Amino acid sequence: MADNFNFELVSPERLLISEKVSEVVIPATDGEMTVMANHAPTMTTIKPGVVSVKASNGQVTKYVVFGGFADVVPTGCTLLAESAVALSDLNRETLTKRIEAARTELDAVESHEHKTRLEQYLAELTHLNGALIPA
Template sequence: MADTMQFDLVSPERRLVSVPVREVRLPGTDGDLSAMPGHAPVIVNLRPGMVVVVDESGAEAEFAVTGGFAEINNNSVSLLAERGHARGEMTQAIFNEMMVDAIRRRKIAEEKHSAGEEIVAAAVKLLADMEAMGTHIGLDPNQASVPD
């Protein structure tokens, strides 16, 4: 079994990273998951959170994602993020934009109760995951405000 696998992280705007890695930690909707070389093939839906990659030397890099999916194979992980940024790029302004989108989704879901309680619960969880990601990075989730 190889010691590394290929990791590619892309968002609609750009490719964030393409490197060999020893491990990728993903914020899955059904729970967090670590992928390493030799992992069984699977597609994972992602929730907002931090993707952590461990390179060949053991150094870690973090990327904030708002969701998306990852395709894991025995020798690669390809992640398509709804929106993604390297942790070092995350500013309060960028995080506020992400929070505003999550708050809007929750408001829309709550206004459309006919959509069902599952959708409202999913929107509330999305917002909570965004808040947790911001707190992890050291950003203030309370600074984001949505115009009425």
Template sequence: MAENIHLEIVTPEKSVVSEDAKIVMAPGTLGEFGVLSGHTPFMTSLKVGAVRYVDTSGKERFVFVSGGFAEALPDRVTILAESAERRRDIDIDRAKAAQKRAEERLARERDEEIDYTRAKAALMRAILRIRLAETRSI
């Protein structure tokens, strides 16, 4: 039987996950990657998306991350995220309000005071949070 790997997901404010897992999958900037025990060490940047992992009981878990970095070692994966929240902690109403605000900003005619790149990023984060939160049946 394969050994477990320790997963740590932290933000500047808190530790979000610290537990053993059978496998960890994360949204790298060059594509999704998976890590099992004994993996070759590497580091990569992360894009906005979901970190998926299978806990030691076999249940699949999800954590939303909005960028950051991941380090894989043979016995652990450490994710340093700009922000992160477990799927069960996502506030759908808050995410929908953020989506609406971002869409309103993007719908305005060119306005010197609007940072369109930032508004697009906020929209993407909101949409991904909503999608993840609404798939609770997985």
């Protein structure tokens, strides 16, 4: 049986989860990352994607995050999301609004660096929309 560790998922709006878990899969910027108890200390940025949380009883709960960063230590993991919602609460309208806002911002940006980041963010949101919300 896997050891448990403390996991918190926090967004500016609220604390979504704070409990002992056995495993968390996070959408790190450089690829998905599985965190378990006694993980090496790590800090990483988070891209839009799904966070999968396996509770100590084996139940899996999923959340959608829209960026942020995670702080991992051997005894726990804290994910500070720019915005987050339970997967069960997500709908096509919410994602469509985020995609439209990113496109509007992209049209107005002049800095090449900012434009590149927005293009990447828009691609991630579009992928998320196709993967999570069936047509």
